[in-house]
Amino acid sequence: MKIGILAHKKTPENLMIFEELKKRCSVEFIDPLEVFLGYETYEFDLILSRIERDFLKEGIYVLNDISESIPVINSAETIQTCQNKYLTYLKLKKVSPKSFLTYSKDISGIIEKINGIFGYPCVVKPIYGGYGDGVLKINSETELIEVFDKKDEQSERFVQEFIPYIHDIRVFVLNNEIIGSMERIPKNSWKANYSLGAEIKEFKLSNEVEEMVLNSVKKLGAGIVGIDVLISKDKNYILESNITPQFRGMMNFVNVPEKIADYCLNYLK
Structure with a gap:
């Protein structure tokens, strides 16, 4: 039995998965760029x-092949859906904060749309990205104009309703099973990313939130995924x-x- 890990970086997480799989079966890293350029061949039972x-582009081509x-x-x-915040939103619109994608440089039109849908504060973010990079909280029209006037910024932006949440939760799902959930408590920023120094603690999900998460994962078709949930006073949301x-x-x-290795090996049985 041989499993390939398709990744262009041997991150700490990828190495932990590799070492766990190595205890149980043959495993190798596969560089998607080298496969894309024709430098590697592959003979594996599972990727x-x-x-x-x-x-992402090269990885998608390789995976399709x-x-x-x-x-x-x-x-x-x-992967293509989940890496793109707007495509994720289209799949999960009913349980996500109100959002829209804009390529427009017409600031007055964007302001009109924000005022008509959710008002301020709002959040502007790139459709691709993580760790809170490029995510901005916009408190007024003046701030919005400053952001959209920057010539070095991309014109494609995802604009989203700001949710004054009580809890920001990361839920880890494997094979339609929730294996863990934790609350992320902002410390040095309004953003609750663990990479930005947020404190964490284990969090018990309600049945309602569990059902919302698992239904969302099924719509995305994901076997392994982290789901970000915002719990507010009146409603629960899937953020990303x-x-x-x-x-x-x-x-x-x-x-x-260990859980990921269990999933991979059980998948092949």
Whole structure:
């Protein structure tokens, strides 16, 4: 039995998965860029995709090719959807904060749309990205104009309703099963990313939130995914999906690499 980990970076998380799989079967890293350029061939029983955004295009091409003959976790279609915040929103619109995508440089039109849909404050973010990079909280029209007037900024932006949440939760899902959930408490920023120094603690989900998360994961078609949930006073929201979720924080509560290895090996039985 041989499993390939498709990843262009040997991140700490990827190495932990590799070491856990190595205890139980043959495993190798596969560089998607080298496969894309024709430098590698592959003979595996299963491919575990950990494609990051830096080589998303090449990774999608490789996965589409590989999946014709080898089973993969996650699929190219799922990765393409989950790596793109707007495509994720289109799948999960009913349970997500109100949002829209704009390519327009017509600031007055964007302001009119914001005022008509959700008002201020709002959030402007790139459709690709993680760790809170490029995510801005906009408190007024003046701030919005400053952001959109920057010539070095891309014109494509995802504009989203700001949710004054009580709890920001990361939920880790494997094979339609929630294996762990943790609250992220902002410390140095309004953003609750663990990478930005947020404190974490284990969090017990309500049945309602569990059902919302699992239904969302099924719509995304994800085998392994991190789901970000906002719990507010009146409503619960799915904020984003993370198809190559980092899990160093979650390791305080559950052995994620062990669970991923279990999933991969059970998949092949």
